[in-house]
Amino acid sequence: MRRVSDRPFDGAAAGPPHERDTGAAAPRCPVAAMTTPATVRLARHARSQWQRAVALLRRKVLFRYRLVLITLVALAVGIGVGAVWGPPGWFPPSAVILTVLAGGLLLKRKSLAFLLVVVAAVLLFTGFALDFGHIGPGLLVTIGVTAVLAYLLSGVRERLGVQGLSGEKMLLELRDRLRDQGRLPELPEGWGATAILRQAGGSSFGGDFVVSMRHGDRLEVAVVDVSGKGVDAGTRALLLSGAFSGLLSAVSSSEFLTHCNDHLTRTALGEGFVTAVHLSLDLTTGDYLITSAGHPPAVQFDRGTGEWSPTEAKGVVLGVVPGMTYTPVEGRLRPGDALMLYTDGLIETPGEDLDAGVDRLLGVADRLVTTGFDTGAAHIVDTMSEDKNDDIALVVIWRP
Numbered sequence: 001m002r003r004v005s006d007r008p009f010d011g012a013a014a015g016p017p018h019e020r021d022t023g024a025a026a027p028r029c030p031v032a033a034m035t036t037p038a039t040v041r042l043a044r045h046a047r048s049q050w051q052r053a054v055a056l057l058r059r060k061v062l063f064r065y066r067l068v069l070i071t072l073v074a075l076a077v078g079i080g081v082g083a084v085w086g087p088p089g090w091f092p093p094s095a096v097i098l099t100v101l102a103g104g105l106l107l108k109r110k111s112l113a114f115l116l117v118v119v120a121a122v123l124l125f126t127g128f129a130l131d132f133g134h135i136g137p138g139l140l141v142t143i144g145v146t147a148v149l150a151y152l153l154s155g156v157r158e159r160l161g162v163q164g165l166s167g168e169k170m171l172l173e174l175r176d177r178l179r180d181q182g183r184l185p186e187l188p189e190g191w192g193a194t195a196i197l198r199q200a201g202g203s204s205f206g207g208d209f210v211v212s213m214r215h216g217d218r219l220e221v222a223v224v225d226v227s228g229k230g231v232d233a234g235t236r237a238l239l240l241s242g243a244f245s246g247l248l249s250a251v252s253s254s255e256f257l258t259h260c261n262d263h264l265t266r267t268a269l270g271e272g273f274v275t276a277v278h279l280s281l282d283l284t285t286g287d288y289l290i291t292s293a294g295h296p297p298a299v300q301f302d303r304g305t306g307e308w309s310p311t312e313a314k315g316v317v318l319g320v321v322p323g324m325t326y327t328p329v330e331g332r333l334r335p336g337d338a339l340m341l342y343t344d345g346l347i348e349t350p351g352e353d354l355d356a357g358v359d360r361l362l363g364v365a366d367r368l369v370t371t372g373f374d375t376g377a378a379h380i381v382d383t384m385s386e387d388k389n390d391d392i393a394l395v396v397i398w399r400p
Helices: 030-085 093-106 109-129 137-160 166-182 230-250 253-266 354-365 373-384
Strands: 192-198 208-215 218-226 274-282 287-293 299-302 307-310 329-332 338-342 392-398
Touching (some): 030 093, 093 109, 093 137, 208 230, 218 253, 218 338, 218 392, 230 253, 253 274, 299 354
Antiparallel strands (some): 192 392, 208 218, 218 274, 274 287, 287 329, 299 338, 338 392
């Protein structure tokens, strides 16, 4: 038995079968039905493009220096707004050059390009709001040239993998490390030593360097001269100083230059030539071994005779002949004696033979006997380097 619903039958609501409700609401406005999907699609597309633009800006333009970029953009916009509505003379349009220069130093190229677009927009806004007479062709040319130079500078830093002021900081740290490496270790009582390094043109880097090590009663010192001078030779000197310092503590004294030569011939660091002199000194007896590779001769002061004389150590420059061996020369430092190692920048004069330079050095070194070896080394460098523009390294070791 079927249950009859208490709901009254509404025949009008039911209507004919073809007019009954099928469950889908009929649109009330045909125009809304046509425009609503299109509007939604347009809004979604616009939102998608905006999200892509923001992601691109964060990933490729702002990257790590987004705060710097935002600051410079705000500064450029502030200059433009101040030039239009600010006190007269306080915000000249030419001040945007400062933002361009700062961008060249601190930003990557993509970030800098975004900043330059903002600067151009600020100049256009200022010109339309005021008068293009306030932005003459001279200012536009100046800003354009500055922008090109800033973009090139930013590109150089980006290729080097450094940005902002980190490049200068890194170079300063390398310079300090090279100088620290050139300092001689502390010697026991009864010995004295000093080392002086000067680069051509007052540069922070040069092709001459000193590596040293003390192991017990043995002192190892190497004075090295890389071909070239100043910054041009400084990059190779930085690489070689680390390699030679490692070899100095890893191989025997008699084989040091041999291993240095092998290292240079096996690597691309052998481009050009490298000269070196190596001293291995016994701090107990004063006995020493000197080996040389195309380097100016070390000179020794003999207190008994009161004269300086060159040592006989000789050899081929490093990095030219594979498998080259270097024969050491023996000697002894007695109380009152001294030994001097140096690079050719100290004695070399254009148009003059090196032997003449050595003779002149020995004449100047005679003053060390009366003035003292510790303070006289700087006097030698000052005297011998007059009217010269070359890297210089000098090491003096003595027994009081």
